[in-house]
Each structure stands twice: as C-alpha cells, then as structure tokens.
Amino acid sequence: MEFYQMTGFMGQPDAVEDEDLSTALPPLDKATLLLDFDGTLVDIAERPEGILVSDEVSDILDRAMNRLNGRVALVSGRSIETIERFLPTFRGTLIGTHGAEIRHEGKHENTIGLDHNTIGLLTRLAEDFAVLRPEFLVEPKPSGVVLHYRQADHHGALALRFMESLAMAADGFRLQPALMAYELKPEGVGKDIALKRLLDLPMFQGTIPVFAGDDLTDEPALELVQEMGGTGIKIGQAESVAKARLHDPAALLKILDDWLS
Numbered sequence: 282m283e284f285y286q287m288t289g290f291m292g293q294p295d296a297v298e299d300e301d302l303s304t305a306l307p308p309l310d311k312a313t314l315l316l317d318f319d320g321t322l323v324d325i326a327e328r329p330e331g332i333l334v335s336d337e338v339s340d341i342l343d344r345a346m347n348r349l350n351g352r353v354a355l356v357s358g359r360s361i362e363t364i365e366r367f368l369p370t371f372r373g374t375l376i377g378t379h380g381a382e383i384r385h386e387g388k389h390e391n392t393i394g395l396d397h398n399t400i401g402l403l404t405r406l407a408e409d410f411a412v413l414r415p416e417f418l419v420e421p422k423p424s425g426v427v428l429h430y431r432q433a434d435h436h437g438a439l440a441l442r443f444m445e446s447l448a449m450a451a452d453g454f455r456l457q458p459a460l461m462a463y464e465l466k467p468e469g470v471g472k473d474i475a476l477k478r479l480l481d482l483p484m485f486q487g488t489i490p491v492f493a494g495d496d497l498t499d500e501p502a503l504e505l506v507q508e509m510g511g512t513g514i515k516i517g518q519a520e521s522v523a524k525a526r527l528h529d530p531a532a533l534l535k536i537l538d539d540w541l542s
C-alpha cells in the first residue's frame with residue numbers, strides 16, 4: 282500500500298471544481314443516486330458525533346427520492362443505526378458499515394456473517410488502549426472498530442502501528458485507513474461489493490449510477506460506477522480515480538439542487 286493511501290492526505294493541487302456538472306449528470310428518469318455521508322453530504326467535524334446535518338440535506342434527499350422514483354442510496358462507513366439517527370426521515374436505501382449491512386425497502390439485514398467474539402475482543406483491546414492514551418477515540422461498530430486520531434494528529438503512526446498489530450492477529454479482518462482514523466473491518470466488505478449487489482436489483486437494473494464520495498473507502502465505488510457508464514464525483518482535493526470533482530459538501534448540494542429542480 283502506498284503512503285498516500287495510508288494517510289488519505291495526498292493533495293491534488295490542480296483539482297478543478299466542476300460547476301457545470303449538473304448538466305452532465307444523467308437524465309433523472311434513468312439515474313440512480315448513490316451518496317457517501319461524512320465529508321460528502323456533511324462537513325467533517327472534530328468528532329464523529331459532532332457533525333451538523335442541515336435541513337438542506339434532508340430536503341435534497343426527499344426531493345431525490347421523489348424525482349428518481351426511490352432510486353437513492355446512502356453508502357456509508359457508519360452503522361445504519363447511526364445514519365438513521367442523523368437522518369430519521371430518509372426512506373431510501375441505506376448501505377452501512379462499508380457494506381456489512383443494508384436497509385432496503387425498510388428491511389434491515391447483514392450482508393455477511395459477523396464474528397461477534399472477535400469484534401468484541403478487538404473493541405475491548407482498542408478501548409483498553411484508549412484508556413492508556415485518552416487522546417485517541419474509539420468508535421465501536423457492528424462489524425469492527427475504529428481508532429480515531431483527529432485529536433492526536435501527531436500520533437497517527439502510533440494509531441497505525443497499534444491497529445495494524447490487531448489486524449495481523451485477527452483472522453478474517455483487515456485494516457482500513459480512513460480520514461484520521463484506522464478501522465478494522467471484516468474481509469470481503471466494501472462499498473463497491475455492496476453497490477454491485479444493490480445495482481443488480483430489478484429496480485436499479487439499466488439505470489445510470491451517480492456516486493459521490495470523499496474518502497479512500499469510496500474509491501473502489503467511484504471506479505465501479507464509472508466502469509458502469511455512470512458518474513463518479515470526488516468531494517475534496519485528495520487524489521482520486523473520479524473524473525468529476527467538487528470542492529466540498531456545499532458544492533455537491535448545490536449541484537444536486539440544480540439537477541433535481
């Protein structure tokens with residue numbers, strides 16, 4: 282793995298914001314809208330619980346659901362329970378914990394069998410570590426655990442080393458670098474894998490996917506939608522396979538507002 286992939290912070294100084302993107306998006310009657318959450322629909326905050334979800338986000342999602350006949354999915358690293366807490370009125374599809382769980386047409390299920398013993402052990406070990414080093418923040422998830430180092434950005438290497446050693450000791454789990462965080466998640470879980478399965482459902486077949494995401498975990502999904510003839514939109518300045526780019530969540534909301542009007 283390259284260093285920039287571990288950190289997620291390699292910039293792309295000549296990245297250009299694509300203000301005309303709304304006219305390049307597929308017609309509404311043929312499109313499926315797929316959206317990452319943190320850093321894409323909402324600005325990054327100091328802590329996972331600190332994000333602000335504006336009414337504009339809920340309004341855009343409601344309009345997208347109407348205009349696209351329900352073909353709207355949020356595709357997040359967060360658990361479905363957490364997304365539901367932040368967006369209680371959203372009725373579209375939710376893909377949570379990077380694809381380990383899905384809520385589709387109101388039915389919630391895990392997409393893989395979860396090894397609860399190992400998840401519990403990894404979570405306890407991460408929590409014990411954070412007792413000794415309280416500048417790190419532990420976020421338990423249904424399928425694994427995250428160690429955040431946003432409050433200890435000069436100790437990213439320590440977070441990496443600790444989580445890497447846990448990953449090496451845990452069969453069936455792998456290390457997922459994220460924005461100022463390292464996550465342990467089950468092998469075989471990924472947003473692209475979950476999206477392939479979703480887009481194969483009858484209501485999405487033959488539609489043109491549009492996916493927007495900001496994080497390393499979004500890159501395989503951006504690649505997938507582009508291979509399918511759809512539009513991949515990178516939010517922010519980090520290096521990406523995406524052919525379109527927007528500066529921040531506000532720019533994405535504006536483009537979506539224009540497209541859906």
Ligand SMILES: O=P(O)(O)OC[C@H]1O[C@H](O[C@H]2O[C@H](CO)[C@@H](O)[C@H](O)[C@H]2O)[C@H](O)[C@@H](O)[C@@H]1O
Binds near residue numbers: 332
């Ligand atoms: O796939 P996403 O919906 O983008 O979720 C990715 C992770 O987002 C959250 O962590 C990130 O955002 C936090 C709030 O802005 C920030 O404090 C943190 O540094 C970021 O890594 C969330 O906590 C994770 O569970 C998600 O996997």
